[in-house]
Amino acid sequence: MKRNVLIIGAGGVAQVVAHKCAQNNDTLGDLHIASRTRAKCEAIIASVHEKSAMKVDGVFDAHAVDAMDSAAVAALIRQVGAEIVINVGTAFVNMTVLDACIETGAAYIDTAIHEDPEKICETPPWYGNYEWKKRDLCAQKGVTAILGAGFDPGVVNAFARFAIDEYMDEVTSIDIVDINAGSHGKYFATNFDPEINFREFTGTVYYWEDQQWKEKKMFESGRDWDLPVVGTQRAYQSGHDEVHSLAANYPQADVRFWMGFGEHYINVFTVLQSLGLLSEQPVKTAEGLEVVPLKVVKAVLPDPSSLAPDYTGKTCIGDLVKGRKDGKDVEVFVYNVADHAEAYAEVGSQGISYTAGVPPVAAALLIASGDWDAGTMKNVEELNPKPFFTILDRIGLPTRVEFNGTDTAWNA
């Protein structure tokens, strides 16, 4: 029974994680949150108390830490007695935080693949470049590390596992579809930090087909999806973390990721990228000032956290999984629909942060209960999805299934 959670990061997703941990602090024990700027952590804790989110009286403290400094993170883990670390800081700190967990024996959870700030948009095998190199060490030391336990990657990996286990003898394809049919009312905004958000679309689109890696350009391959609740939506093939781990675990299946984009988003993105304004490489102004264009674009765009109060509409994220059962073709769509305004009312965040922040808390609860306390490194599809769905149903992200023309709860 692991207890006491340290949250790393103080952005929009950390806000959701904090609220959800508070709502379950009877199981999770003491809560701590740390980022470079302690004031941001304090603001999140204040919002937790404002909503009276703590289920039982307990500790929720703020700390300042440089998460790039593994020794400092390890010291903080020891200081606060954390047995579970939920890392929702920037993608640059995964390895230092993971090292601190291996050092201290704390369980590690993250929601996105590690990135080296100097080597963005790397070629596959992604997880194999960083995290998986520590797998043997985790096993050897009995350290639980759950990689990519947000929504996508995370819940969608569990959706794939569930569809394959329950509905087919063999899997032939997994298509993950992520649609945000919400509206923030601004001319243009990104739902996450623009520096991270745009990167997903500036590189090559890698996908797994015919048991090999293939490449496309962003926005080269688009198709309309007819989806529950949000209706027909256009999505484009993109690179995404879970394509890699699912391709490694189900190499016989084609694995593709599809992200929904409106024409307006694509137009703005295309203009900015074509002009070089999404570049990470500094340019020099006529006055001699060195500036990274992407950082200026970030500065003029709305702060993603400012979008929450006016965000309306819903998200739909799911897996269309195809295979064969008893010699016949089968297909199943496993999905969740979340509502922006409901998320804001509950935890003060928009739906995109909500879907990313709720699942790692479910994972923490499963580590606390022992169900997912694997004592080694796992991607989500390597763990039993059913207790995960059971908790997600209870804490705000119910799983539904479309199969043979009927739409039901996953456990109906």
Add this chain to the structure above:
Amino acid sequence: MKRNVLIIGAGGVAQVVAHKCAQNNDTLGDLHIASRTRAKCEAIIASVHEKSAMKVDGVFDAHAVDAMDSAAVAALIRQVGAEIVINVGTAFVNMTVLDACIETGAAYIDTAIHEDPEKICETPPWYGNYEWKKRDLCAQKGVTAILGAGFDPGVVNAFARFAIDEYMDEVTSIDIVDINAGSHGKYFATNFDPEINFREFTGTVYYWEDQQWKEKKMFESGRDWDLPVVGTQRAYQSGHDEVHSLAANYPQADVRFWMGFGEHYINVFTVLQSLGLLSEQPVKTAEGLEVVPLKVVKAVLPDPSSLAPDYTGKTCIGDLVKGRKDGKDVEVFVYNVADHAEAYAEVGSQGISYTAGVPPVAAALLIASGDWDAGTMKNVEELNPKPFFTILDRIGLPTRVEFNGTDTAWNA
């Protein structure tokens, strides 16, 4: 007979002015060019010699000067013995250079309205805010100052005067149309310094109709124009210098300016402006760096002077002037067509710089000959257009007229 020319500025238009002065140095005498960076002036002189552009052996020297420092400009005028100053520096230096001319008695020529860098996109009466305040002083001292003697403003003002004098008893409207049907082959670029170029379209569009100033938003009013050589082209009402002086000189006429834009240009412009990336106001990056977004956009866009070698196609700039003659409605279109590639072959610049840089040299030749040595301040429509057209015909920008279904040279 004034002689000896000092060119202020060393950008794309200055390059054209330098070549055209060199081609006429038998009349113009010694030539000098000055800007903040002497090396830029030297590069222009080198390009003049490379093309063997000097008509007769003579002086062409480079100088460094801060054109915002009127006393320094006056000292340079005296030092080099210039009797004619062609100011093609930034729009910010008009008043200091004009003051230096008034101080020294040199004739002054410019091609664009003065701008205060702190007060961009001012409301009408434009020329009345700065230049015209010096009109009495010019008259009193006998100083010739020709304002806005580029193509537009400049030649188009002469087109209007010519059309009115030759074709009608009374004028009812003057519509100036500026179409660049050329292609630079880049995703996006501005033909002038982006900082100056975008400003023309970020403010309110002022125009003169029904004997009063009216206002529109940029891109609010567009129409297709069927034009000689370049065919049907869409142009949008914009603010422009000559609208003011023509409205003051022909208050009974409606005066509008139309600038041609393709859909792609408008789209890129709209995205950049909507995001706040064309702002002159500094923003602060997450790292705390203060940056003016427009300066970053300028840094990522192609240098306008780099466009010249690959620029193809033509420009068409003209005036559609309507009025009444002998009790009947008449209309006439006076225009010029210029070719980008021909301009580059002759002077190493693209057509936009060529059309802007040739006319002030024609004006200098008319001051040298005495025809336009007015001894006071004049806008171009206040001067006899015929000797201007005669010189422009000879030095590269012939004037043509469409009237009653026929298309002829202006003096046919």
